[in-house]
Amino acid sequence: MSSFPDVVVNRSSPVPLYHQVAEQLERAIRDGELLPGDRIANEVVLADRLGLSRPTLRQAIQSLVDQGLVVRKRGVGTLVVHAPIRRTVELTSLNDDLLRAGRQPSTVVLDLQLQPAPDAISEHLKIVAGTPVWRLDRLRRVAGRPLAVMRNYVPGQVADLGAVDLSATGLYEHFRSAGIHLRVAHQTISARKADAEEARLLEGxxxxxxxxxxxxxxxxxxxxxxxxxxxxxxxxxxxxTTLVDR
Amino acid sequence: MSSFPDVVVNRSSPVPLYHQVAEQLERAIRDGELLPGDRIANEVVLADRLGLSRPTLRQAIQSLVDQGLVVRKRGVGTLVVHAPIRRTVELTSLNDDLLRAGRQPSTVVLDLQLQPAPDAISEHLKIVAGTPVWRLDRLRRVAGRPLAVMRNYVPGQVADLGAVDLSATGLYEHFRSAGIHLRVAHQTISARKADAEEARLLEGxxxxxxxxxxxxxxxxxxxxxxxxxxxxxxxxxxxxTTLVDR
DNA sequence: CAGTGGTCTAGACCACCGA
DNA sequence: CGGTGGTCTAGACCACTGT
Structure with a gap:
């Protein structure tokens, strides 16, 4: 029962062929057209029917693997895993996430100033201590309730935050429109107790x-x-998050 | 200043060529031989010097991109990003993480029983409610201090946990030795208050x-x-975690 | 313009799986 | 054994970058 969803490619589109294929397979999985446990037709057949080379088709399927939508096993095939309800955490901002989820975030800029980078911050940003950095404090609310308190540091050389309305625009959105293309982020997630000031802001x-x-x-x-x-x-x-063994 | 670290490949090794290259470049970056901001020699040159095809070399570099160690930009090159202190979260167990970090975890099995799957659990495991599942409660300690309380459910059809000494063996380790190969995981991370029982176990x-x-x-x-x-x-x-924009 | 990564082809051989 | 994905080659053309 190796499923074979309708996939068509448009060679005159600027969208890469492998991406066209990946998008359509992804939609088939997320829409339930392909169910968990279903097998996708093998690479050679699929490539043949679509008139693509095998490496190109492989690239498409690999992106599904990276998203955790399918697993592959040599000698067996490509199997659909249960689709996660929500997408994996991507390199986006909280604002992006909320907008995509159809919520309507609002942002209050609590403070914004240009200051010499403290040692701890300059270390994270790989700049010389004392170099000017913007310090931005914001409170993000959604559905009338406070969701997060955010403090961000941005090197003065990277952007001029003084000229931006950060209550209307997300920080990442500003980066994009300023021609800054984010590629990689390292993050650490943990927990702790709120202090009095934090509790006040978050109404706790x-x-x-x-x-x-x-x-x-x-x-x-x-x-x-x-x-x-x-x-x-x-x-x-x-x-x-979605974790994938490579 | 396009850096070119010493890389050699062994064609008689069973390790794939792209992986050999990726490993050596990765080590050069993590060891500081290649510094943040350095440019890696371009694909064509690198492939030529190593006697590899360009697609093979590309595959090696792509794995560095996936790990967040380098960023690539068309027309510019491949640039080394600051190496994270620790590796990104991978599809491993807490036990694996601790062992790799050189800590010595100990585990206490608090409870283990085979029971009919409650609705909420059967939903996560994609099995029929009421199907037998193992419920495993453990306390993990490291350096004499309690670190985590863990409750895991495993379908009875998947493994027989009754026959395993889970205080000496990690759950994931047992899966591996039982021929079960984990490939994908979806996880949700948040925080909450400890109740009295949880606090007692964690000595808080x-x-x-x-x-x-x-x-x-x-x-x-x-x-x-x-x-x-x-x-x-x-x-x-x-x-x-490391997030990468693709 | 020259240099870089991004995409794509049309094959090949191999390793592993299940029947 | 046949079927599957895993690896690899030797090219090709294109899109984008910075000078």
């Missing part, structure tokens, strides 16, 4: 548990663009 | 913040193998 009580995230993001030049320390109300937020 | 106080993780793991047949709910002391544990 001192001692409440907070979900914490620290992230350093790098752009396509290998440059550290942003270091952030975020605090989330765990009753309103969770991180979802 | 009720109300303390706990880092929580829920995970469902699938094997190479697309079968749900394990569902777990883990509670970590956040002062002793954090999750580290």
């Amino acid at each position: 009580t001192a001692g409440d548990p907070l979900l914490t995230m620290q992230r350093t993001s790098f752009d396509d030049q290998g440059r550290a663009v942003e270091f952030g320390t975020h605090l989330y109300r765990p009753d309103l937020y969770a991180f979802e | 106080t009720a109300g303390d913040p706990l880092l929580t993780m829920q995970r469902t793991s699938f094997d190479d047949q697309g079968r749900a193998v394990e569902f777990g709910t883990h509670l970590y002391r956040p002062d002793l544990y954090a999750f580290e």
Whole structure:
């Protein structure tokens, strides 16, 4: 019962062929057209029917593997795994995530200033201590409730945050429109108690548990663009990830 | 200043060529032989010098991209990003992580029984409610201190946990030796307060913040193998991840 | 413009799996 | 044994970058 969903490719499209195939297979899985346990037709057959080379088709299927949608086994085939309800955590901002989920976030800029980088921060951003960095403190709310307190540091050389309305625009959105392309981020997730000030902002009580995230993001030049320390109300937020064995 | 580390390949090794190259480049980056901002010699040159085809070399470099060690930019080159202190979270168990970090974990099995799967659990494991599942409760300690309380469910059809000494062997380790190959996992990370019983086990106080993780793991047949709910002391544990934009 | 990575082809041989 | 994915080759043309 090796399933074979309708896939068509458009060779005059600027979208890479492997991506066209991957998108259509992904949709078939997420829409339930291909069910968990189903087998996808093998590479050679699939490539043949679509008029593509085997490496190109392989590249398409590999992207499904990377997303955790299918698993492959030599001698057996490519099997559909149960589709996750939500997508895996990607290199996006909290704002992006909320917008995509159809929520309507609002942001309050609590503070913004240009200051010499403290040692701990300069280390994360790989810049010389004392170099000017923007320090941005924000409170993000959704559905009228406070969700997260975010502090971000951005080197002055990277962007001029003074000229941006950060209550209307997400930080990552600003980076994109400024021609900064984020490529990699390292993050650490843990938890701790809220102090009095944090509790006040998040409308909770001192001692409440907070979900914490620290992230350093790098752009396509290998440059550290942003270091952030975020605090989330765990009753309103969770991180979802997909792990794949390669 | 395009760096060119010493790389040699052994064609009679069973290790794939692309993997040999990737390993050596990875070590050069992690050891600081290649520094953040350095450029790696371009694909064509590198492939030529090593006597490999360009696709093979590309595959090697792609794995570095996936690990967040380098970023690539058309027309520019391949640039080394700052290497993370620790590796990214991989599809391993807590036990594996601790062993690799040179810590010596010990495990206490609190409870183990075969029971009909509750609705909530059968849903995660994609099995029929009421099907027998193992419920395993464990406490993991490291350096004499309690680190995590773990509850895992494993379908009875997947493994017979009754015949295993789970205080000496990690659950994932047992899966491997039983010929079960984990491939994908979906996890959700958040936080909450400890209740009295959890606090007692973790030698803390009720109300303390706990880092929580829920995970469902699938094997190479697309079968749900394990569902777990883990509670970590956040002062002793954090999750580290690397996000890559593809 | 020259240099880089991004995509794509049309094959080949091999390793592993299940029947 | 036949079927599957895993690896590898030797090219090709294109898109984007920075000078």
